[in-house]
Amino acid sequence: MSQEHIELFTKKAEAVSAIIKPIGSMDEAYAYAVDVCLNKDACQLLLSGCENAISDEASELCVAKAADKVIAAPKLADDQYAELAKAADKAGVKLIADGLRSHLAGIDIGFAVADLGLAETGSLVLDSSSEDLRLSTMVSEINVVVLPLSKLRATSYEAEAELLPMMQKSPNYLAFITGASRTADIERVLAIGVHGPLELHILLLEDA
Amino acid sequence: MQTAVKIEEYLQEVEESLGNEFQRKALDTFAVAYRTGRANAFAGMDVKGLVDEIAQAKDEGIRRMDELYAQFKQKAESMGVHVHLAKTAHEANEIIARIAKENDCKKVIKAKSMTAEETHLNQHLEGEGLKIVESDLGEWIIQMRGEGPSHMVMPAIHLSRYQVADLFAGVTKKEQDPDIQKLVKVARRELRKEYVEADMGISGSNFAVVETGTIGLVTNEGNARLATTLPRVHVALVGLEKLTPTLHDALRILRALPRNATGQQITSYVTWITGPNECTGAPDNKKVMHVVFMDNGRKALAQDKDFSQILRCIRCGACANVCPVYRLVGGHKYGHVYIGAIGLIMTYFFHGRDKAKFLVQNCVNCGACKEICAAGIDLPRLIKEIHARIQDEDGHPTQSKMMGMVLKNRTLFHTLLKNMRWAQKPFAERGGEYIRHLPTIFMKEKDQDFRKLPTIAKKAFRDEWKSIKPTVTNPKLRVALFSGCVQDFVYPEQMKAAVKVIASTGSVALDYPMKQSCCGLPVNMMGEKQAAKEVARQNVLALDPADYDYIMTMCASCASHLKHAYPKLLENETDLAPKVAQFADKVIDFSSLIHDVLQLSSMKFTRSGKRVGYHAPCHLCRGLEVREAPREAINMAHDYVPTSEEEVCCGFGGTYSMKFPAISKTLLAKKLANLEAGEITAVATDCPGCVMQIRGGMKAAGKEIEVKHVAELLAERLR
Structure with a gap:
């Protein structure tokens, strides 16, 4: 993948407040995820929004989240999961691969590997057919996604030949994710994290 | 939602909107910011070429509507999706209510859908005893206020943070700080529990891709992802015009939709759902998935030589963004459900002549909408066509009928114009360049005094x-x-x-x-x-x-x-x-x-x-x-x-x-x-x-x- 596309991807993703970091190996990605979790504000006790004046019913869900620091990494290859687990364990962070439905109040970090990247718009393509993956990329407060640079394509048109086979499998749930969850529905003021993650971190993995 | 029954009432409503300073300022700021945002988003792209391609591909899809529906149905059913075709809005609502009943659903979480607004789905389902919660922030806000959207993409653009804070205070039973970031977080927590409790998710659809049997959803908040993931039943309500033969057709529209709507390169989430996906909340770990296609006049429109092009609309809302009249009066006085230039036309077809007859007159014919349209729809001309059609159906007002008759006879028209020089004499100012006051048979003088009108020249x-x-x-x-x-x-x-x-x-x-x-x-x-x-x-x-x-x-x-x-x-x-x-x-x-x-x-x-x-x-x-x-x-x-x-x-x-x-x-x-x-x-x-x-x-x-x-x-x- 050309340097030009990497630069374009970075520029476009950063324009929608994604945090981009080049990495040389998956080990760096595991360390990064654990580090982000340890240093994240919300890893202290409260989930985003729970500090505000919310209804009693809504705050019941806030209570449901234990003081655990949780990283969810569904659908990770077994060897990758084992490595991530080691890193998490050492830092005292809980790692889960499934059962996300019992964490709907929220988790700290979602960790995933993207299937494709689209440089033109700074988008990640994730086959989210696994319900746990769908949920971990939505209910996590910070979404950390590894994009192997070999999977970076210039445009959605250029990725079409790879998107189609994914969509031809049934069932399939495919997602283009660009930046964090956002809204401008109140007075057109941009606000991040209305339903999904508050932050999207993209780790560009040199795998060529 | 425009509901006036007399033109005088409509004019009165319009004047009231003009007095809504918050809305005026919000729409002004947006209109100016939008221009730059859009230009940046399209920088380096051949926009005209893209618009032409979209128009062509949409026309092709509209021509093949029946065939595409049959193919989608076959493909989706082979994967276990239930596919329905509703002839009318009412039928669509009934089908969805029936699905809820058959699956024993009580609570619905909804992702934004203009098609569901078209059918007034929420009111229907509430009438059937279901609880519906909108999950798009703007839609949730207007739902609680009992209003319709005032913009197709930014449904609550007419409201201030203070109005939202008051509303949220009611919901949470807690005092609210009118700080937008905090209000959004409150919505995050309040709506999260709604997803958890809902047993049915309803979405619209931006695309129905025939070659794969896929539903495509374009959102920023991610609410459609949660609404189509957590509940055990998913119903997508889709206008027949959303059928696209290939993924490429959908990707092409996706290149224009967010850029033209809000000046974004792409929205935060684009979701492609093919078949009933894994759902651990459902009895056999599999989502119950229904796609309800809706006709509601679309099939007839597809056959209409002049008006079939309105089915090209990709619902970006850009025609409102650039409309100088929308900018002044806001969406509630510039559409019934659908807003802006396309809304004036769609109101006639989807909600009837009575709802459309004053709206279509309120077009200054400046052509800004036509220039911005992502699908190349000739909006100003079609608005005039509807105006003419309604007059043919309802009868022509005397004034316009007379004007038409006079104009057809050039000599008569020109003689009248020249005679006006003499007729206006008593009304002219000294010096004769401007009319001092207007002969009242033409219009209410006080309404027109914001500018001095000229007199007829001495010699033509x-x-x-x-x-x-x-x-x-x-x-x-x-x-x-x-x-x-x-x-x-x-x-x-x-x-x-x-x-x-x-x-x-x-x-x-x-x-x-x-x-x-x-x-x-x-x-x-x-x-x-x-x-x-x-x-x-x-x-x-x-x-x-x-x-x-x-x-x-x-x-x-x-x-x-x-x-x-x-x-x-x-x-x-x-x-x-x-x-x-x-x-x-x-x-x-x-x-x-x-x-x-x-x-x-x-x-x-x-x-x-x-x-x-x-x-x-x-x-x-x-x-x-x-x-x-x-x-x-x-x-x-x-x-x-x-x-x-x-x-x-x-x-x-x-x-x-x-x-x-x-x-x-x-x-x-x-x-x-x-x-x-x-x-x-x-x-x-x-x-x-x-x-x-x-x-x-x-x-x-x-x-x-x-x-x-x-x-x-x-x-x-x-x-």
Whole structure:
């Protein structure tokens, strides 16, 4: 993948407040995820929004989240999961691969590997057919996604030949994710994290 | 939601909206920011090419609607999706209520869907005892207020943070800080529990991709992902026009939709759902998935030669973003459910004539929507067509019927115009240039006093032509002059100035065919299509295009009407077809003729050193896409000074300003303020209607800035 596309991807993703970091190996990605979790504000006790004046019913869900620091990494290859687990364990962070439905109040970090990247718009393509993956990329407060640079394509048109086979499998749930969850529905003021993650971190993995 | 039953009520509502300062300011800020945002988002892309491709592909899909539906159904059913086709909005609602009942669903979480707004789905399901919660933040807000969306993409743009805070205080039973970031977080927590409790998720769909049987959803908040993931049942309500043969078709629309809607390259989430996915909340770990396609008049529309193109709409809302009227009155007074230019038309087809009849009159015909449309829909023309259709169905108002009858007879019309000179005498100001007060039979005087209207000229241009026609011995070019009524009878000096400038080349044979009449735009605006057709025919016969290289008109509105509307109006007159095409082809405006064709140079003029601003007439900058020529022409003799929003309508719109004076007045006030801020001494423009409006406004406001046609400002500096 050309340097030009990497630069374009970075520029476009950063324009929608994604945090981009080049990495040389998956080990760096595991360390990064654990580090982000340890240093994240919300890893202290409260989930985003729970500090505000919310209804009693809504705050019941806030209570449901234990003081655990949780990283969810569904659908990770077994060897990758084992490595991530080691890193998490050492830092005292809980790692889960499934059962996300019992964490709907929220988790700290979602960790995933993207299937494709689209440089033109700074988008990640994730086959989210696994319900746990769908949920971990939505209910996590910070979404950390590894994009192997070999999977970076210039445009959605250029990725079409790879998107189609994914969509031809049934069932399939495919997602283009660009930046964090956002809204401008109140007075057109941009606000991040209305339903999904508050932050999207993209780790560009040199795998060529 | 527009519900007035009398035009007076609608006008009253419009005036109330004009008084809504928060909304006015919000829409103003957005209109200005949108322009830059959109331009940045499309930077480096061939936008016109993309729009053409989308239009073509959509037309193809619309033609194959039945076939595409059958293919999608087969594909999706083979994967275990239940596919339905609802003939009407009511039937769609019933099908969805039945699905809820059969699956024992009690609580519904909904992702934003304009199609569900079209069917008033929420009210129906609530009537069936279901609890519905909208999950898009804007939709949730307006749902709790019991309102409809005021914009297709930003449904709560009319509301302030304080109104939202009050609303949230009610929901949470806690006092709320009117801080937007905090309010959004409150919504995050309140809505999260709604997803958890819901057993049915309802979404719309931006695409139904036939080759894969996939539903495509475009959202920013991610609410559609949660709403289609957590509940055990998912129902997608989809208009038949959303069927696209291939993924490529969908990706193409996706290139335009977010960019045109909000100036985003792409939304945060684009979701593609193929078949019933894993759902651990469902009994056998599999989602129950239903796709309800809705006809509700779409199949009939697909067969309609003129109107099938409205099915191309990709619901980006851009036609509202750029509409000067929407910007003033807001969405609740500019659509029933669907908003903006496309909304005026869709209201007629999806919600009926009664809901549409006043709305379609409230179009100033500035063409901003047509220029911005991602699917190349000819919105202003279709709005006028609906207006005419409603008058044919409901009966024509006496005023417009009379106007139509008079215009069809040129001699009568011109005699009446000349007689007005005498009739208006008692009403004219001393000096005779402006009307002091209006004869009240025409309109309410106090509504019109925001600008001084001119009197009819002493001598019409047509009566002076013989004595001023230049003699040219060896002409290189033959040009016919088309004056239009205003320059013929009110501002003949503008025509004379143009003749002077053109004659200075010594190489152009000018002709003024006497049988020309009004271009017909005013009657077209009033919904008198038959009269418009007849006048068009008369003019094409009066100016035989074979005799001229160009047909020059200094009125941008006439020019655009002659060039673009005539071929459409006369499309069934086969005997005239070649002439009409030639005629349209030869129409040119003054600035393009002298700047691009005759290539006049600044050497011909003595510079004035005067700071001159420019107002770009809607029908010149968008209608004819002439942008550089007039500005460069001004600069040959004066110092052209750019001012803000030069291409935004001055609010004239011909008869529009008589019908909707409050809007016209407000648009004019903005125009004057922008021009004044440029610290100029004169304003140039290329349309006598704009001169009338802006000059009259300056005069009424006691401003010293002179307003002239480009031709006059050039003629006065000719060496």
